[in-house]
Amino acid sequence: MxxxxxxxxxxxxxxxxxPSQRRIVLNFTFWLCLVVGGIAAVVCVVLPTATNVFEGPNRAQSIGTYPFIVVLALVCLGLCVRRYRDLHKxxxxxxxxxxxxxxxxxxxxxxxxxxxxxxxxxxxxxxxxxxxxxxxxxxxxxxxxxxxxxxxxxxxxxxxxxxxxxxxx
Known part of the structure; x- marks a missing residue:
């Protein structure tokens, strides 16, 4: 309606x-960033605690990749927070x-x-x-x-x- x-x-x-204009602010980009950031955040928590990915033959690659996943999660979720805060400004x-x-x-x-x-x-x-x-x-x-x-x-x-x-x- x-x-x-x-x-x-x-x-x-x-x-x-x-209220009918919320979709302009919370558009496809917002939802995509939320999904990607959420997956990256889950990987940041689950990867070191539930797997032994940091102990094995590919240890150096895993440790080198981890900061990029953390930065991806922070950037995506930061963009989502910024857009969501705009709803109330x-x-x-x-x-x-x-x-x-x-x-x-x-x-x-x-x-x-x-x-x-x-x-x-x-x-x-x-x-x-x-x-x-x-x-x-x-x-x-x-x-x-x-x-x-x-x-x-x-x-x-x-x-x-x-x-x-x-x-x-």
């Missing part, structure tokens, strides 16, 4: 994330004139800069939004909601570079 657009916009303009709301730069590089001459680069056989398409000196890569659906050459209101998380909602003004 989708929430009414007005209800979502009102929550975002108040600086809050609407206030949104940053930016209102300003949006300018479409076309294929040329985006500058900070306008409060909101837009750039779309069509993909070729060797590259993927890129939908870029530049706000407050930071460039956000968005999906095509979110990028198309921003109306060029007029005022728009963007609700975003600057630290994780997520555009949560676009409200044309």
């Amino acid at each position: 989708t929430a009414p657009v007005e209800e979502v916009a009102a929550a975002n303009l108040a600086g809050r994330l609407h 206030p949104l940053t709301v930016v209102t300003g004139w949006a300018h479409d730069f076309g294929r040329s590089p985006i500058t900070d001459a306008y409060p909101i800069g837009l750039r779309f680069e069509k993909g070729t056989t060797h590259t993927m398409q890129r939908c870029e939004v530049r706000v407050g000196g930071k460039t956000y890569n968005t999906d095509l659906e979110t990028w198309q909601k921003i109306k060029p050459e007029r005022n728009n209101t963007l609700c975003l998380y600057p630290k994780t570079k997520l555009v949560i909602n676009v409200i044309p003004s």
Whole structure:
């Protein structure tokens, strides 16, 4: 069930994330990092305690690999914690004139800069939004909601570079 657009916009303009928007923050990347980090954490605990992998002919390889597994677990779980903490932080709301730069590089001459680069056989398409000196890569659906050459209101998380909602003004 989708929430009414007005209800979502009102929550975002108040600086809050609407419950229907949690999937934007806790997306596929979050769940993939959680699974990989969880498996790596389990391996870090189970490997030295339940097996004798550090005592045998491959002892040096096992000891050399172990720090990489620990770092992988810490990085993945750290990214998950960072994303999860964003659920409870206030949104940053930016209102300003949006300018479409076309294929040329985006500058900070306008409060909101837009750039779309069509993909070729060797590259993927890129939908870029530049706000407050930071460039956000968005999906095509979110990028198309921003109306060029007029005022728009963007609700975003600057630290994780997520555009949560676009409200044309």
